[in-house]
Amino acid sequence: xxxxxxxxxxxxxxxxxxxxxxxxxxxxxxxxxxxxxxxxxxxxxxxxxxxxxxxxxxxxxxxxxxxxxxxxxxxxxxxxxxxxxxxxxxxxxxxxxxxxxxxxxxxxxxxxxxxxxxxxxxxxxxxxxxxxxxxxxxxxxxxxxxxxxxxxxxxxxxxxxxxxxxxxxxxxxxxxxxxxxxxxxxxxxxxxxxxxxxxxxxxxxxxxxxxxxxxxxxxxxxxxxxxxxxxxxxxxxxxxxxxxxxxxxxxxxxxxxxxxxxxxxxxxxxxxxxxxxxxxxxxxxxxxxxxxxxxxxxxxxxxxxxxxxxxxxxxxxxxxxxxxxxxxxxxxxxxxxxxxxxxxxxxxxxxxxxxxxxxxxxxxxxxxxxxxxxxxxxxxxxxxxxxxxxxxxxxxxxxxxxxxxxxxxxxxxxxxxxxxxxxxxxxxxxxxxxxxxxxxxxxxxxxxxxxxxxxxxxxxxxxxxxxxxxxxxxxxxxxxxxxxxxxxxxxxxxxxxxxxxxxxxxxxxxxxxxxxxxxxxx
Amino acid sequence: xxxxxxxxxxxxxxxxxxxxxxxxxxxxxxxxxxxxxxxxxxxxxxxxxxxxxxxxxxxxxxxxxxxxxxxxxxxxxxxxxxxxxxxxxxxxxxxxxxxxxxxxxxxxxxxxxxxxxxxxxxxxxxxxxxxxxxxxxxxxxxxxxxxxxxxxxxxxxxxxxxxxxxxxxxxxxxxxxxxxxxxxxxxxxxxxxxxxxxxxxxxxxxxxxxxxxxxxxxxxxxxxxxxxxxxxxxxxxxxxxxxxxxxxxxxxxxxxxxxxxxxxxxxxxxxxxxxxxxxxxxxxxxxxxxxxxxxxxxxxxxxxxxxxxxxxxxxxxxxxxxxxxxxxxxxxxxxxxxxxxx
Numbered sequence: 001x002x003x004x005x006x007x008x009x010x011x012x013x014x015x016x017x018x019x020x021x022x023x024x025x026x027x028x029x030x031x032x033x034x035x036x037x038x039x040x041x042x043x044x045x046x047x048x049x050x051x052x053x054x055x056x057x058x059x060x061x062x063x064x065x066x067x068x069x070x071x072x073x074x075x076x077x078x079x080x081x082x083x084x085x086x087x088x089x090x091x092x093x094x095x096x097x098x099x100x101x102x103x104x105x106x107x108x109x110x111x112x113x114x115x116x117x118x119x120x121x122x123x124x125x126x127x128x129x130x131x132x133x134x135x136x137x138x139x140x141x142x143x144x145x146x147x148x149x150x151x152x153x154x155x156x157x158x159x160x161x162x163x164x165x166x167x168x169x170x171x172x173x174x175x176x177x178x179x180x181x182x183x184x185x186x187x188x189x190x191x192x193x194x195x196x197x198x199x200x201x202x203x204x205x206x207x208x209x210x211x212x213x214x215x216x217x218x219x220x221x222x223x224x225x226x227x228x229x230x231x232x233x234x235x236x237x238x239x240x241x242x243x244x245x246x247x248x249x250x251x252x253x254x255x256x257x258x259x260x261x262x263x264x265x266x267x268x269x270x271x272x273x274x275x276x277x278x279x280x281x282x283x284x285x286x287x288x289x290x291x292x293x294x295x296x297x298x299x300x301x302x303x304x305x306x307x308x309x310x311x312x313x314x315x316x317x318x319x320x321x322x323x324x325x326x327x328x329x330x331x332x333x334x335x336x337x338x339x340x341x342x343x344x345x346x347x348x349x350x351x352x353x354x355x356x357x358x359x360x361x362x363x364x365x366x367x368x369x370x371x372x373x374x375x376x377x378x379x380x381x382x383x384x385x386x387x388x389x390x391x392x393x394x395x396x397x398x399x400x401x402x403x404x405x406x407x408x409x410x411x412x413x414x415x416x417x418x419x420x421x422x423x424x425x426x427x428x429x430x431x432x433x434x435x436x437x438x439x440x441x442x443x444x445x446x447x448x449x450x451x452x453x454x455x456x457x458x459x460x461x462x463x464x465x466x467x468x469x470x471x472x473x474x475x476x477x478x479x480x481x482x483x484x485x486x487x488x489x490x491x492x493x494x495x496x497x498x499x500x501x502x503x504x505x506x507x508x509x510x511x512x513x514x515x516x517x518x519x520x521x522x
Numbered sequence: 523x524x525x526x527x528x529x530x531x532x533x534x535x536x537x538x539x540x541x542x543x544x545x546x547x548x549x550x551x552x553x554x555x556x557x558x559x560x561x562x563x564x565x566x567x568x569x570x571x572x573x574x575x576x577x578x579x580x581x582x583x584x585x586x587x588x589x590x591x592x593x594x595x596x597x598x599x600x601x602x603x604x605x606x607x608x609x610x611x612x613x614x615x616x617x618x619x620x621x622x623x624x625x626x627x628x629x630x631x632x633x634x635x636x637x638x639x640x641x642x643x644x645x646x647x648x649x650x651x652x653x654x655x656x657x658x659x660x661x662x663x664x665x666x667x668x669x670x671x672x673x674x675x676x677x678x679x680x681x682x683x684x685x686x687x688x689x690x691x692x693x694x695x696x697x698x699x700x701x702x703x704x705x706x707x708x709x710x711x712x713x714x715x716x717x718x719x720x721x722x723x724x725x726x727x728x729x730x731x732x733x734x735x736x737x738x739x740x741x742x743x744x745x746x747x748x749x750x751x752x753x754x755x756x757x758x759x760x761x762x763x764x765x766x767x768x769x770x771x772x773x774x775x776x777x778x779x780x781x782x783x784x785x786x787x788x789x790x791x792x793x794x795x796x797x798x799x800x801x802x803x804x805x806x807x808x809x810x811x812x813x814x815x816x817x818x819x820x821x822x823x824x825x826x827x828x829x830x831x832x833x834x835x836x837x838x839x840x841x842x843x844x845x846x847x848x849x850x851x852x853x854x855x856x857x858x859x860x861x862x863x864x
Contacts, residue, residue: 109813112642145686148741149740151818151822161859162813162857162859165859167854
């Protein structure tokens with residue numbers, strides 16, 4: 001999960017770390033600001049207390065100076081002493097303020113107050129002096145000046161106090177601003193958190209959950225239909241991409257295996273059906289000659305007994321024996337064909353390869369089917385066979401020719417049969433051409449299969465194995481057996497044999513494909 | 523210009539927070555990028571060419587105005603009275619004037635607004651007398667010809683010192699002259715004394731040399747004010763905000779680099795050498811702010827004007843003093859008690 005971790009878990013961890021760092025910073029900043037506010041409020045509290053204290057002291061001094069100027073015994077020592085006491089109290093507070101770290105503008109006002117205070121003290125001296133002299137006019141004038149300077153001192157103290165009250169106001173306003181800002185930030189953080197969480201959920205959904213759900217659905221579809229159902233995401237470069245590719249590969253193989261299995265099952269079923277057909281047909285075909293054979297044997301017995309008694313001539317016995325022999329030979333051929341099919345299917349078709357003068361092989365074959373040709377009134381012509389030699393199994397090559405020429409006699413009675421031999425660069429071709437009804441293209445595909453005869457409606461006997469065996473024999477020689485025909489224009493079967501015959505087949509079963517497709521007897 | 527001490531002080535939490543500061547910087551950059559702060563503003567300023575009010579010149583010469591992207595068209599006058607007249611006639615958006623002409627105008631013009639003080643002083647305005655006329659103090663001004671600019675703070679100053687000198691106003695001949703004219707008249711002996719502020723007072727003193735006697739009093743506090751009209755306050759608030767911010771910048775410059783600040787305004791006072799300028803600036807304290815001293819001065823002089831039969835009605839000081847702009851720009855400079863406390 002390394003790539004997925006990089007794409008999802010790492011950003012999540014980073015965001016979490018950032019969020020934690022932001023929280024830690026917010027906490028630290030909050031503590032820092034709280035301390036600053038505490039310091040500031042302590043400063044304002046202290047400065048305001050001092051300002052109020054000094055204002056009170058100033059007013060006390062003002063009252064005593066006014067009392068001194070107005071009183072009858074204003075010039076006495078007690079009044080001056082009281083003014084001095086008030087002044088000393090004021091000076092004590094002023095000293096405390098002087099040691100207090102005032103803000104620049106507050107310090108500026110305080111400096112101006114001290115200047116004003118010095119002038120005030122000087123005028124206060126004038127008041128005391130004129131009062132002592134008993135000079136009411138001078139005292140009044142000095143008192144007016146004292147009041148004027150006192151007003152300015154009061155105003156400076158008011159400014160000093162105002163500075164700190166305003167500062168307190170600003171501190172409170174700042175606190176309120178921060179509270180509002182904190183609330184806004186908290187709201188923003190919540191919204192941002194929700195958005196980020198939603199984003200991550202969507203990302204997880206898109207990156208992880210959705211692909212997994214799609215895979216689950218695909219698995220269900222495959223389970224239901226057996227058909228391949230590839231999932232998207234194979235192009236992704238993360239672990240889910242690897243999973244998707246593996247899933248698709250797995251399902252493809254699974255479906256392919258299923259198809260192969262189904263195909264094998266079908267082939268197997270087909271094989272079983274073919275075998276059942278074979279058994280059915282073979283049983284029927286074997287049974288067919290046996291009945292007349294039995295009759296012929298019984299007839300031969302009767303004829304033989306009658307000949308023994310002298311009732312029939314010996315020639316009749318010989319005739320009955322020949323007829324019986326014909327039936328036995330037919331049965332033998334049938335059994336041999338069945339054995340050939342079995343050999344072909346099991347790959348046990350053995351060849352005895354030798355050099356064959358093709359003309360002799362053709363001649364022998366024609367002799368074997370001479371009766372059939374005669375019965376069908378077919379005239380056979382052979383061209384180009386002189387001196388042509390091929391390598392092959394004489395009996396099998398002859399078997400092929402017998403089949404082809406026999407088929408011509410069977411399907412094209414009364415017509416000519418042409419056997420042509422042509423020698424090519426690497427092969428020898430033997431063509432058997434008849435002038436029969438021809439074979440449709442569909443039948444041309446079918447006639448080389450087992451138990452297939454064309455056309456089936458004709459009353460032609462046979463197992464439908466001749467062409468199947470013939471093609472298998474030719475292919476076992478490394479050649480090919482093919483047909484060319486148009487309906488109504490006869491048919492031409494071509495046996496193509498290589499000049500050099502193949503090595504004999506290895507023992508053991510050979511695949512049908514190696515021997516060519518099975519063909520029916522035509 | 524007096525240097526003020528900088529005591530150890532912990533800033534209020536608003537400015538001590540790194541987070542909000544960083545956020546502020548980011549916000550400022552964002553705003554600058556958006557161009558909302560990028561546009562230049564323009565103001566017409568009617569200024570007074572006196573060392574006391576030269577904080578505005580510091581703002582201009584030290585680049586504080588430029589940093590605020592504020593273009594200023596400047597008109598300079600000898601007296602705040604004339605600067606104020608230009609502004610009242612809609613010839614300027616902002617004027618600089620002392621408290622007396624401001625109040626006199628506010629009696630008949632309720633559009634005036636005080637944005638901040640620019641300086642305070644108890645030693646700048648003074649009485650320069652000819653020694654040969656026997657003036658030995660405020661109490662000996664009886665019968666003297668005193669030159670001053672009518673409508674200026676010199677009038678209030680003279681009344682104040684006459685009151686505390688025990689001299690009836692009727693016993694003094696007041697000659698209405700501009701400061702420049704007063705200097706000449708004083709030198710020629712046409713006046714016995716003149717009420718002047720620097721740089722004119724210093725020039726008069728220099729001109730009379732040993733023949734001059736100078737009287738000043740701690741009883742009088744003068745303030746110069748930055749003024750505008752209420753319509754300008756509404757229409758050009760951002761420009762005014764930038765101007766006040768530039769003045770706060772100039773105040774910091776003057777506090778932190780007094781010599782450089784002084785040198786930066788030298789060109790405005792070509793008739794003064796550096797020692798003279800330093801001496802004159804030593805009489806004043808450049809300071810932006812609104813406090814109870816200013817309010818008290820305005821109240822006192824308003825009462826004086828009313829009792830002197832000035833035309834119009836005394837202004838409502840809480841309305842005249844528009845503290846909001848300064849509170850936005852430099853809240854610590856506003857040292858007025860909250861209304862409910864005051």
